[in-house]
Amino acid sequence: MVYDVIVIGVGSMGSATCYQLASRGAKVLGIEQFGISHENGSHTGQSRIIRKAYFEHSDYVPLLHKSYEGWRALEKATSMQFYWKTGLAYFGPEHDEMLQSVQKSADLYNLKIEHKEYDQYTKLWPQFSVPKDYQCIFEPEAGFVTPERGIKTYTEFAKQKGAEIHINEQVLHWESHSNFVTVTTNLRTYQASRIIFTSGAFTDQLLALKVKLKVTRQYLGWVNPNNNLKYNVGNMPCWLMTDEGKEGAFYGFPQMPEVVGGPQGIKFGYHHPGEIFDEVEDKEILVKEEARLNEFLRQYFTKVNRKIETIKSCKYTYTPDEHFIVDLLPDMSERVVIACGFSGHGFKFSPVIGEALADLALEGGSDLPIGFLGLGRFSLLSPMLQ
Ligand SMILES: Cc1cc2nc3c(=O)[nH]c(=O)nc-3n(C[C@H](O)[C@H](O)[C@H](O)COP(=O)(O)OP(=O)(O)OC[C@H]3O[C@@H](n4cnc5c(N)ncnc54)[C@H](O)[C@@H]3O)c2cc1C
Numbered sequence: 001m002v003y004d005v006i007v008i009g010v011g012s013m014g015s016a017t018c019y020q021l022a023s024r025g026a027k028v029l030g031i032e033q034f035g036i037s038h039e040n041g042s043h044t045g046q047s048r049i050i051r052k053a054y055f056e057h058s059d060y061v062p063l064l065h066k067s068y069e070g071w072r073a074l075e076k077a078t079s080m081q082f083y084w085k086t087g088l089a090y091f092g093p094e095h096d097e098m099l100q101s102v103q104k105s106a107d108l109y110n111l112k113i114e115h116k117e118y119d120q121y122t123k124l125w126p127q128f129s130v131p132k133d134y135q136c137i138f139e140p141e142a143g144f145v146t147p148e149r150g151i152k153t154y155t156e157f158a159k160q161k162g163a164e165i166h167i168n169e170q171v172l173h174w175e176s177h178s179n180f181v182t183v184t185t186n187l188r189t190y191q192a193s194r195i196i197f198t199s200g201a202f203t204d205q206l207l208a209l210k211v212k213l214k215v216t217r218q219y220l221g222w223v224n225p226n227n228n229l230k231y232n233v234g235n236m237p238c239w240l241m242t243d244e245g246k247e248g249a250f251y252g253f254p255q256m257p258e259v260v261g262g263p264q265g266i267k268f269g270y271h272h273p274g275e276i277f278d279e280v281e282d283k284e285i286l287v288k289e290e291a292r293l294n295e296f297l298r299q300y301f302t303k304v305n306r307k308i309e310t311i312k313s314c315k316y317t318y319t320p321d322e323h324f325i326v327d328l329l330p331d332m333s334e335r336v337v338i339a340c341g342f343s344g345h346g347f348k349f350s351p352v353i354g355e356a357l358a359d360l361a362l363e364g365g366s367d368l369p370i371g372f373l374g375l376g377r378f379s380l381l382s383p384m385l386q
Contacts, residue, residue: 001029001190002027002180002191002192002193003027003028003029003164003190003191003192003193004021004026004027004028004192004193004194004362005021005026005027005028005029005192005193005194005195005196005361005362006028006029006030006031006181006183006190006192006194006195006196007021007028007029007030007031007195007196007198008031008171008174008183008195008196008197008198008199008206009031009032009033009197009198009199009200009202010030010031010032010036010151010155010165010167010198011032011037011041011042011043011151011198011200012042012043012147012150012151012198012200012342012346012347012350013198013200013339013342013346013350013353013354013357014030014032014196014198014199015030015036015150015151015152015154015155015158015350015354016070016150016154016350016351016353016354016355017030017196017198017339017353017354017357017358018030018154018155018158018163018165019154019155019157019158019161019163019354020354020355020357020358021158021163021358021361021362022157022158022159022161022162022163023161024358024362026358026361026362027162028158028162028163028164029163029164029165029166029190029192030155030158030163030164030165030166031166031169031170031171031183031185032165032166032167032168032169033168033169033170033171033202034167034168035167035168036151036152036155036165036167037147037148037151037152039312039314041200041201041202041314041315042200042201042314042315042316042317042342042346042347043147043148043151043314043347044147044220044312044313044314045147045220045262045267045312045314046146046147046148046256046260046261046262046263046267047144047145047146047147047253047256047260047262047267048144048145048146048147048347048348049088049142049143049144049238049240049251049253049348050064050067050068050071050083050142050143050144050145050348051064051088051139051141051142051348052064052065052068052105052109052111052139052141052142053102053103053105053106053111053113053137053139053142054101054102054105055090055097055098055099055101055102055105056101056322056323056345057323057372058104058105058108058109059369059372060349061105061108061109061111062109062369063349063352063368063369063370064348064349064352066351066352066355066368067348067349067350067351067352068083068141069351070350070351070352070354070355071083071145071351073351074150074153074154074157074351077157078153078157080149080153081259082145082146082149082150082153083143083144083145084143084144084145084233084257085140085141085142085143086142086143086144086233086234086236086237086238086253086254087138087139087140087141087142087143087237087238088138088139088142088143088237088238088239088240089116089121089125089128089136089137089138089237089238089239089240090102090136090137090138090139090239090240090241091121091128091130091134091135091136091239091240091241091242092134092135092241092242092249093131093133093134093135093242093244094133094135096135096242098240098242098249099135099137102137102139103137106139111139111141112139112140112141113137113138113139113140114137114138114140115135115136115137115138116136116137116138117136118130118132118134118136120136121136121138125236125237126230126302127230127231127236127301127302128239128300128301128302129299129300129301129302130241130300131244134241138237142237142238143238144238144253145347145348146260147347148261148262149260149261150347150350154350154354166185166187169185169186169187170185170186171183171184171185171199171206172184172185172186173206174195174206176332176333176335176336179193179333180192180193180335181193181194181195181335181336183195193335194334194335194336194337194361194362195335195336195337196336196337196338196339196357196360196361197336197337197338197339197340198339198340198357199340200315200317200340200342201215201277201315201316201317203317203338203340203341207329207338209325209338209375210375210378211319211320211325211341211375211378212320213317213318213319213340213341214273214276214317214318215276215277215315215316215317215318216273216274216275216276216277216315216316216318217274217275217276217277217278217281217285217313217314217315218269218270218271218274218313218314218315218316218344219269219270219274219286219289219290219293219311219312219313219314220267220268220269220311220312220313220314221267221268221269221290221293221294221297221308221310221311222263222264222265222266222267222308222309222310222311223265223266223268223297223307223308223309224264224265224309225255225265225266231254231255231266232254232255233254233255233256233257234254235254236254236255236266237254238251238252238253238254239251239252240271241300243296243299243300246272247272247273248270248271248272248273249270249271249272250268250269250270250271250296250300251268251269251270251271252266252267252268252269253266253267253268254266263309263310263312265309265310268293268296268297269293270289270292270293270296271344273316273318274289274316277315281313286311286313290308290311293308293311294307294308316342316343316344317340317341317342317343318341318343318344319341319343319378320378321377322343322344322345323341323343323372323373323377324339324340324341324342324343324346324349324353324373325338325339325340325341325373325374325375326338326339326353326356326357326360326370326373326374327360327370327373327374327375327376328360328364329375330375334360334364337357337360337361338375339353339356339357352368355368356368356370
């Protein structure tokens with residue numbers, strides 16, 4: 001069988017891409033080495049924050065508008081919920097870099113944000129125990145989306161539109177020929193006009209990119225809120241908080257409605273460059289990360305069990321500048337498309353990345369504003385970073 005497009009990796013970006021391609025009438029094969037949603041990649045953990053006042057860079061905001069539209073379109077098509085509008089409270093000390101960048105994106109794109117004084121936010125959300133000198137910006141349109149539920153639904157929909165999805169099949173290598181591409185798995189060899197790499201943390205095993213991708217292990221913890229309804233969706237926002245003197249930010253979610261599935265409790269994590277991923281989990285690192293989450297919990301939360309009940313790990317794939325790579329691979333006659341290096345903040349973009357990748361594979365280009373995510377930018381970096 002010859003395909004129009006083969007998608008390598010049916011996870012966050014791959015599932016949305018298979019759906020987009022199949023919806024446009026392309027003959028698609030998606031190949032996934034594990035099952036549809038699993039715990040070996042980057043999408044574990046029931047929820048991901050979605051927000052528009054983007055502190056990583058304001059260039060993402062137009063893509064976020066499209067992504068919100070994509071999630072709504074999926075909800076309309078399925079009569080299921082994928083996006084929960086809880087709002088997001090950003091907390092940090094005065095002159096905090098994250099808060100300043102949130103403000104900058106909001107100003108540039110006229111996004112709705114609200115500044116909350118200490119008295120206001122402690123009254124609104126007594127769940128937090130935040131230092132008096134912390135500032136708070138609230139983004140009402142933010143919330144969370146659901147990775148496992150999203151990936152499964154996109155994949156099901158892609159199948160309904162005619163996509164073939166193979167699971168438990170691993171791509172071992174690929175080759176570009178003058179007017180087609182071959183992909184060899186542990187089971188057989190396939191031929192297609194184009195291929196798309198959405199292989200997440202495993203991309204380095206398939207592609208010798210000039211730019212270095214760094215895969216790290218990140219931890220997520222769930223805590224029992226002791227039946228305190230204040231911690232449920234509807235009573236508490238998602239949140240992001242810098243802890244003075246520490247790199248990165250802590251973040252978390254209210255207790256999920258049961259329909260989302262996964263561990264019960266409130267989930268929280270630490271967005272920072274974790275340790276380089278090693279197949280054999282280092283127990284000392286696990287203990288250290290758990291202690292760090294527990295310490296944060298003790299310091300900044302009230303009236304929850306001060307002990308993590310479930311802990312899971314998940315992978316980040318960093319690019320040197322922590323911005324995504326979404327591009328055609330150079331010198332491949334527009335046959336090879338790549339989307340990787342989502343650097344711990346990609347999931348919310350799945351619908352729009354799916355669209356962009358389908359554009360690149362089927363049209364050789366996209367009208368979506370993805371230029372700043374191209375591979376070309378790395379030639380501007382010093383050789384040490386490449
Ligand atoms: C702890 C944690 C918290 C996060 N929080 C947020 C957040 O709040 N908001 C947000 O937007 N993002 C967040 N992210 C980031 C987001 O989850 C990732 O950016 C996103 O899931 C990456 O998607 P992906 O498609 O690249 O990877 P994946 O979803 O892992 O998909 C890649 C797929 O490719 C498959 N594959 C790889 N190699 C092969 C092969 N050779 N053959 C066949 N299949 C293959 C893999 O098995 C996998 O299923 C978080 C990530 C983590 C780990």
